[in-house]
Amino acid sequence: xxxxxxxxxxxxxxxxxxxxxxxxxxxxxxxxxxxxxxxxxxxxxxxxxxxxxxxxxxxxxxxxxxxxxxxxxxxxxxxxxxxxxxxxxxxxxxxxxxxxxxxxxxxxxxxxxxxxxxxxxxxxxxxxxxxxxxxxxxxxxxxxxxxxxxxxxxxxxxxxxxxxxxxxxxxxxxxxxxxxxxxxxxxxxxxxxxxxxxxxxxxxxxxxxxxxxxxxxxxxxxxxxxxxxxxxxxxxxxxxxxxxxxxxxxxxxxxxxxxxxxxxxxxxxxxxxxxxxxxxxxxxxxxxxxxxxxxxxxxxxxxxxxxxxxxxxxxxxxxxxxxxxxxxxxxxxxxxxxxxxxxx
Amino acid sequence: xxxxxxxxxxxxxxxxxxxxxxxxxxxxxxxxxxxxxxxxxxxxxxxxxxxxxxxxxxxxxxxxxxxxxxxxxxxxxxxxxxxxxxxxxxxxxxxxxxxxxxxxxxxxxxxxxxxxxxxxxxxxxxxxxxxxxxxxxxxxxxxxxxxxxxxxxxxxxxxxxxxxxxxxxxxxxxxxxxxxxxxxxxxxxxxxxxxxxxxxxxxxxxxxxxxxxxxxxxxxxxxxxxxxxxxxxxxxxxxxxxxxxxxxxxxxxxxxxxxxxxxxxxxxxxxxxxxxxxxxxxxxxxxxxxxxxxxxxxxxxxxxxxxxxxxxxxxxxxxxxxxxxxxxxxxxxxxxxxxxxxxx
Numbered sequence: 001x002x003x004x005x006x007x008x009x010x011x012x013x014x015x016x017x018x019x020x021x022x023x024x025x026x027x028x029x030x031x032x033x034x035x036x037x038x039x040x041x042x043x044x045x046x047x048x049x050x051x052x053x054x055x056x057x058x059x060x061x062x063x064x065x066x067x068x069x070x071x072x073x074x075x076x077x078x079x080x081x082x083x084x085x086x087x088x089x090x091x092x093x094x095x096x097x098x099x100x101x102x103x104x105x106x107x108x109x110x111x112x113x114x115x116x117x118x119x120x121x122x123x124x125x126x127x128x129x130x131x132x133x134x135x136x137x138x139x140x141x142x143x144x145x146x147x148x149x150x151x152x153x154x155x156x157x158x159x160x161x162x163x164x165x166x167x168x169x170x171x172x173x174x175x176x177x178x179x180x181x182x183x184x185x186x187x188x189x190x191x192x193x194x195x196x197x198x199x200x201x202x203x204x205x206x207x208x209x210x211x212x213x214x215x216x217x218x219x220x221x222x223x224x225x226x227x228x229x230x231x232x233x234x235x236x237x238x239x240x241x242x243x244x245x246x247x248x249x250x251x252x253x254x255x256x257x258x259x260x261x262x263x264x265x266x267x268x269x270x271x272x273x274x275x276x277x278x279x280x281x282x283x284x285x286x287x288x289x290x291x292x293x294x295x296x297x298x299x300x301x302x303x304x305x306x307x308x309x310x311x312x313x314x315x316x317x318x319x320x321x322x323x324x325x326x327x328x329x330x331x332x333x334x335x336x337x338x339x340x341x342x343x344x
Numbered sequence: 345x346x347x348x349x350x351x352x353x354x355x356x357x358x359x360x361x362x363x364x365x366x367x368x369x370x371x372x373x374x375x376x377x378x379x380x381x382x383x384x385x386x387x388x389x390x391x392x393x394x395x396x397x398x399x400x401x402x403x404x405x406x407x408x409x410x411x412x413x414x415x416x417x418x419x420x421x422x423x424x425x426x427x428x429x430x431x432x433x434x435x436x437x438x439x440x441x442x443x444x445x446x447x448x449x450x451x452x453x454x455x456x457x458x459x460x461x462x463x464x465x466x467x468x469x470x471x472x473x474x475x476x477x478x479x480x481x482x483x484x485x486x487x488x489x490x491x492x493x494x495x496x497x498x499x500x501x502x503x504x505x506x507x508x509x510x511x512x513x514x515x516x517x518x519x520x521x522x523x524x525x526x527x528x529x530x531x532x533x534x535x536x537x538x539x540x541x542x543x544x545x546x547x548x549x550x551x552x553x554x555x556x557x558x559x560x561x562x563x564x565x566x567x568x569x570x571x572x573x574x575x576x577x578x579x580x581x582x583x584x585x586x587x588x589x590x591x592x593x594x595x596x597x598x599x600x601x602x603x604x605x606x607x608x609x610x611x612x613x614x615x616x617x618x619x620x621x622x623x624x625x626x627x628x629x630x631x632x633x634x635x636x637x638x639x640x641x642x643x644x645x646x647x648x649x650x651x652x653x654x655x656x657x658x659x660x661x662x663x664x665x666x667x668x669x670x671x672x673x674x675x676x677x678x679x680x681x682x683x684x685x686x687x688x
Contacts (some may be wrong), residue, residue: 007649008646008648009648010648011647011648016648017649088682088684091667091679091680093617093620093653093666093680093682095617096617096686098617098649098651098682129621243587254680272442273437273439274603275444302352302355303352303355304352304355304360305352305442305444306532307352307432309437322435322437323670324435336435340432340442341349
């Protein structure tokens with residue numbers, strides 16, 4: 001059994017999953033929320049840390065944490081999923097961290113709109129993207145670099161794209177980007193740059209390593225490798241757990257569903273194979289960009305092994321596929337999975 | 345945890361897997377050996393049961409169990425795998441019983457060579473196949489039929505193709521085909537017809553339901569659907585178990601490997617992804633057609649989660665593929681699987 005601590009996938013730089021037990025809660029405790037880092041954590045002091053805002057702006061700025069805190073406060077519940085979550089479901093197994101299903105979690109993030117910060121600097125009409133750089137550093141792609149990703153202007157200026165300094169009502173822990181991180185609701189986690197040191201308005205597309213060489217969907221066949229963005233629609237089962245032994249009496253199957261594109265409108269469940277998909281009850285998200293609760297009453301079952309499959313649909317017409325679409329770097333794996341349980 | 349009883353996949357007609365614990369043993373106890381049946385078990389009395397031998401033979405016969413027992417005795421250790429084993433690894437999930445990895449087992453079968461029985465009847469020069477029929481019956485493919493499969497002459501006349509009446513030194517249990525079953529070493533289990541009531545020498549290819557509509561490899565695209573025959577090369581890990589929590593000190597990873605085509609010559613193991621395949625130690629089969637033991641010394645590991653992948657090669661040049669080759673009915677799934685464990 002997995003206990004009440006994160007499951008380490010790589011010790012250094014730390015990559016760790018939310019433990020299965022913790023996935024049952026709507027808000028994940030900060031200490032159990034999955035962590036993905038590409039380089040060692042930078043040690044930043046909130047009292048002296050400053051974020052630089054520059055590039056195609058009217059006036060370049062440097063803002064301390066106290067100055068940021070004086071901007072209008074915004075708090076959002078957000079489910080974040082790592083782009084590589086469920087990579088283990090892909091075959092052949094791609095390179096990269098071997099995430100199972102635990103690189104997803106939900107938290108309440110407090111901070112300010114990135115748009116308000118950009119407004120203070122004044123965005124030039126020629127602006128195309130906003131680059132956000134981390135204070136970490138390491139060797140990747142043949143160079144000493146920091147983690148950095150860009151956002152298109154509409155996403156960068158969306159009021160719900162946050163520069164966050166609080167997680168679940170407390171200051172950010174180091175592994176989650178203290179003292180300041182980006183939170184980009186609806187997008188895979190790589191967009192939510194941690195340890196933010198610089199926000200730079202660009203007039204050309206950013207072509208850095210983590211934008212062009214990693215976190216891109218590369219289906220091979222010479223097609224363009226598009227940067228990963230919105231989270232694909234997905235449902236997870238939190239109860240029962242895979243391998244669990246149940247009785248034969250009625251139980252409630254439940255879990256979460258989310259999509260970066262639109263609200264989840266339908267969750268379906270099939271028992272023991274076949275195409276007899278039945279509708280689960282789907283609740284609206286209780287707050288902002290949190291995952292949505294779904295439940296299904298599983299009336300009874302014979303003794304023996306049973307297989308549950310669940311799939312979610314969103315309001316944009318997306319549905320989880322029956323088989324994963326393999327891509328070289330193993331991102332966005334959202335195919336229907338089988339949860340196998342036993343009744344006795 | 346799975347206990348010391350078979351894992352029921354379908355209660356009636358019984359389909360049940362060998363429990364994980366029992367896979368560690370070289371010979372599976374009869375009561376734990378996986379069972380695949382298509383129709384309810386027929387109730388046959390060994391004292392009165394007779395097998396008819398007819399078709400393109402010099403003289404049709406009916407033999408009782410006592411007459412069969414007077415032919416030269418032959419005992420073979422044989423690993424049998426269901427053609428649908430590991431169907432759950434295929435996506436989209438095909439129709440059919442949802443076998444995980446437990447539809448495989450090994451037993452010692454005692455009986456007589458089918459060839460000796462056929463010799464008594466005298467096989468006509470025009471013989472093309474030998475049809476073996478079971479005494480069960482049920483509704484399938486639109487007709488009331490019995491389970492029946494044919495073998496090509498070379499396989500039917502191979503001295504190791506048995507009409508068996510003993511399993512692990514005792515009379516056959518009902519679910520394993522009492523009082524008489526076929527055992528076809530090296531082939532998937534569907535060839536080893538249980539409850540044998542008739543052996544018929546054919547001069548035309550058999551076109552029955554279980555030969556042409558089921559137990560065929562149908563890759564779609566209009567290609568011919570070929571009857572399933574030899575077991576594909578495969579390795580399984582019996583220790584550690586998936587989900588097991590290990591320490592960080594050296595452990596031995598071990599399991600079994602088999603192939604219907606030829607002996608297993610090489611088993612390789614990759615830790616935590618990538619292409620650094622290392623050789624495991626492979627032992628010869630201790631008897632006849634039994635699976636082969638392999639072992640790998642896993643020196644040490646950091647705390648956290650680890651992924652083991654194992655693949656087997658056989659002397660005919662076959663190797664387990666990195667990804668499953670999907671087929672409509674879900675047979676022969678032998679792609680490399682990931683075993684995920686945790687170290688603390």
